Amino acid sequence: MPFEAAPSPVIPSAASRLWTAGASAGVSIGVLLVLAVAQPGLAPWLLGAAVVVGVATWMINRGSASRIHGGAGVASTAQTIDAADPRLLDSAFEALADPVLVVSGGEADDIAGRRVVLANAAARDLFRIQREGALLVSAVREPTVLEAVDEALFGNVARTTDYSGVGAQTRHWRALTRPLPTPEGDGTLALLVLRDETDVRRMELMRVDFLANASHELKTPLASLTGFIETLKGHARDDPKARDRFLDIMAVQADRMSRLVSDLLSLSRIELNEHIPPAGRVDLSRAAIDVVDAVSVLSAERGVAIRFDTRDLSAPVHGDRDEIVQVVQNLVDNAIKYSAAGDTVDICIKPDVPLEEASAPWSGGAREGGMTRLPLVTPDREPGLRYAAVTVRDHGPGMARENLPRLTERFYRVEGQKSGERSGTGLGLAIVKHIVNRHRGGLTVESAPGQGSVFTAYFPVAQARAAQAEL
Amino acid sequence: MNQHTVKAYGDELNQLTAEVARMGGLAEAQVADAVESVARRDVALARAVIERDARLDGMHRDIEKKAIRLIALRQPVASDLRRTLAAMKLAVDLERTGDLAKNISKRALILAEGEPMQPLTRSIERMGKLVSMRLRDVLDAYAVGEVDRAIAVWNTDDEVDEHYNALFRELLTYMMGDPRTITACTHLLFMAKNLERIGDHATNIAETIHYEITGLEFTGERPRWNPDPDLDTPAA
Numbered sequence: 001m002p003f004e005a006a007p008s009p010v011i012p013s014a015a016s017r018l019w020t021a022g023a024s025a026g027v028s029i030g031v032l033l034v035l036a037v038a039q040p041g042l043a044p045w046l047l048g049a050a051v052v053v054g055v056a057t058w059m060i061n062r063g064s065a066s067r068i069h070g071g072a073g074v075a076s077t078a079q080t081i082d083a084a085d086p087r088l089l090d091s092a093f094e095a096l097a098d099p100v101l102v103v104s105g106g107e108a109d110d111i112a113g114r115r116v117v118l119a120n121a122a123a124r125d126l127f128r129i130q131r132e133g134a135l136l137v138s139a140v141r142e143p144t145v146l147e148a149v150d151e152a153l154f155g156n157v158a159r160t161t162d163y164s165g166v167g168a169q170t171r172h173w174r175a176l177t178r179p180l181p182t183p184e185g186d187g188t189l190a191l192l193v194l195r196d197e198t199d200v201r202r203m204e205l206m207r208v209d210f211l212a213n214a215s216h217e218l219k220t221p222l223a224s225l226t227g228f229i230e231t232l233k234g235h236a237r238d239d240p241k242a243r244d245r246f247l248d249i250m251a252v253q254a255d256r257m258s259r260l261v262s263d264l265l266s267l268s269r270i271e272l273n274e275h276i277p278p279a280g281r282v283d284l285s286r287a288a289i290d291v292v293d294a295v296s297v298l299s300a301e302r303g304v305a306i307r308f309d310t311r312d313l314s315a316p317v318h319g320d321r322d323e324i325v326q327v328v329q330n331l332v333d334n335a336i337k338y339s340a341a342g343d344t345v346d347i348c349i350k351p352d353v354p355l356e357e358a359s360a361p362w363s364g365g366a367r368e369g370g371m372t373r374l375p376l377v378t379p380d381r382e383p384g385l386r387y388a389a390v391t392v393r394d395h396g397p398g399m400a401r402e403n404l405p406r407l408t409e410r411f412y413r414v415e416g417q418k419s420g421e422r423s424g425t426g427l428g429l430a431i432v433k434h435i436v437n438r439h440r441g442g443l444t445v446e447s448a449p450g451q452g453s454v455f456t457a458y459f460p461v462a463q464a465r466a467a468q469a470e471l
Numbered sequence: 472m473n474q475h476t477v478k479a480y481g482d483e484l485n486q487l488t489a490e491v492a493r494m495g496g497l498a499e500a501q502v503a504d505a506v507e508s509v510a511r512r513d514v515a516l517a518r519a520v521i522e523r524d525a526r527l528d529g530m531h532r533d534i535e536k537k538a539i540r541l542i543a544l545r546q547p548v549a550s551d552l553r554r555t556l557a558a559m560k561l562a563v564d565l566e567r568t569g570d571l572a573k574n575i576s577k578r579a580l581i582l583a584e585g586e587p588m589q590p591l592t593r594s595i596e597r598m599g600k601l602v603s604m605r606l607r608d609v610l611d612a613y614a615v616g617e618v619d620r621a622i623a624v625w626n627t628d629d630e631v632d633e634h635y636n637a638l639f640r641e642l643l644t645y646m647m648g649d650p651r652t653i654t655a656c657t658h659l660l661f662m663a664k665n666l667e668r669i670g671d672h673a674t675n676i677a678e679t680i681h682y683e684i685t686g687l688e689f690t691g692e693r694p695r696w697n698p699d700p701d702l703d704t705p706a707a
Contacts, residue, residue, distance in 0.1 A: 111490055111493050128615065137492035137614065141493065143496050143497045144500070166603045168604070372633065378604075383620070402644065405641075406593075409593065
């Protein structure tokens with residue numbers, strides 16, 4: 001627009017109403033009429049022009065009016081989509097990521113009256129209930145939550161409660177309860193929303209654990225490093241032989257520290273993700289073959305033979321490739337570590353077995369020679385789910401049964417056992433445990449002093465559910 | 472669910488089941504909290520567990536009364552009778568479970584006065600988690616009426632026993648190594664025993680559920696997993 005403000009006080013500003021079609025037409029018709037009176041000879045022409053201007057103005061105004069009306073029409077259709085369309089609300093409710101339940105009250109003293117009126121998909125998944133009609137206690141038994149629901153129903157109080165669910169993977173929930181007004185006022189309703197707080201809690205725990213472990217475990221190698229440095233600065237300064245030896249030891253210690261830190265980091269990472277099952281697909285036996293190839297140098301060095309007869313079986317499982325490889329790697333590493341020269345390490349794959357068999361020992365049911373079997377990780381039972389198992393057996397010194405439950409504890413070491421020169425970080429089995437748990441699998445150990453030990457890790461077979469559905 | 476001509480009768484049965492489920496939830500929470508009070512040396516939590524036990528006892532009495540009333544007034548037969556009796560039996564098991572949890576908390580109070588014994592309390596924690604999971608599994612089975620789930624719990628009872636035995640030996644080693652720990656270790660030993668018995672109650676509950684749903688007594692040996700005859704395995 002050329003002039004925002006009018007250049008002269010007489011001419012109205014651009015936005016002025018005087019510039020609208022109606023005003024300018026009125027002015028020009030007026031001028032034409034005045035001219036017609038002044039010049040009677042031209043009157044018919046001037047009157048004709050005035051009529052033309054009038055008609056044109058009317059047409060323009062009508063056009064813009066219909067435009068305004070059209071705009072209003074669009075706005076009103078948008079409003080009908082926004083407005084409470086039951087289907088839209090319903091699908092939004094269904095798609096909510098947090099489990100949401102609407103609970104009806106019934107009588108205050110009748111627990112069977114608390115029923116789930118409505119549950120969204122997330123809630124149905126979590127509690128394995130129907131969309132409506134289930135008893136509340138068959139979904140949630142946590143007493144604090146039940147109390148909070150009662151308070152919302154009969155006390156009209158909104159509350160927030162924290163609780164943890166028991167399971168192979170502990171989950172922390174925050175339950176929000178809100179009283180719901182009912183349209184008829186004939187019954188009481190309450191809203192129960194659950195929010196998964198597992199991530200937050202795990203973060204906290206991880207920080208605490210990491211600090212505690214790292215500071216405790218790094219203390220020893222650090223102390224020895226400082227000791228050697230002091231010696232090197234002091235009387236060993238001019239002794240090249242001692243210096244070389246010390247530097248070697250220092251290198252070993254530094255190496256141990258860095259392994260420790262990287263193991264701790266990977267443990268923390270796995271722990272953080274533990275409640276999120278992995279998405280990929282891995283062939284367990286391929287992973288085992290890779291591991292066997294990778295450790296062949298080490299095993300040859302130590303004179304340990306690896307026997308892997310079932311390498312041709314294919315055993316697809318749900319899993320993260322790197323993590324599955326790490327499980328097999330850690331188990332095989334341990335087996336080699338605790339084997340004497342000339343011993344054999346056996347690896348065996350069972351591609352498709354039910355839970356009972358997967359958690360059963362190597363020998364297929366019979367406990368030979370008084371070996372003790374102990375599950376270290378047990379998955380939550382799911383009917384019909386089948387597992388693929390990898391078993392690693394060594395013929396080393398074995399362990400007494402009282403040591404078995406603590407094997408997956410961080411930095412736990414069986415007393416009086418040496419793991420050879422390449423001492424581990426004490427985190428290997430802890431990592432295995434957490435990976436297996438994340439994969440919804442299991443881990444079993446079998447051992448007895450003097451008889452070696454057998455570790456079995458098992459994972460859910462990929463597409464087991466699809467096969468189940470076809471049957 | 473079969474329909475009853477008298478609607479109130481069906482309602483009463485449902486109410487009984489719901490009450491047992493709620494009592495189960497409380498028992499579960501008691502066990503979990505008791506174990507946590509040991510692991511975290513949480514005196515307040517231990518006191519809360521001891522206090523809440525009275526509520527569990529009250530629920531037990533309530534369920535018993537309702538069941539007796541139902542039997543007297545409605546004279547249930549067949550599956551209704553089994554349901555009523557199962558509710559009574561479960562209430563007894565759950566009440567015992569609560570007592571054992573309370574006992575664990577009492578001992579936690581004593582342990583909290585002494586030095587922390589982390590490796591040992593961690594073993595208790597692990598065993599507690601295992602037992603809690605079993606308890607949750609049977610109660611889930613009860614809530615949805617799944618026999619298979621209950622039987623699966625029943626089948627794996629030796630897991631708990633194995634943990635108990637391992638813990639027993641561990642504690643013995645400790646006590647022999649340092650006689651000053653004997654008091655604390657004895658308390659831990661009783662805690663482990665209590666947990667083991669809670670595990671047994673879970674097994675009992677599994678048997679009751681089996682009876683309630685199928686009408687058959689759960690008999691026989693714990694079915695050992697049988698090796699596949701096709702595989703060449705040593706004789707079991």
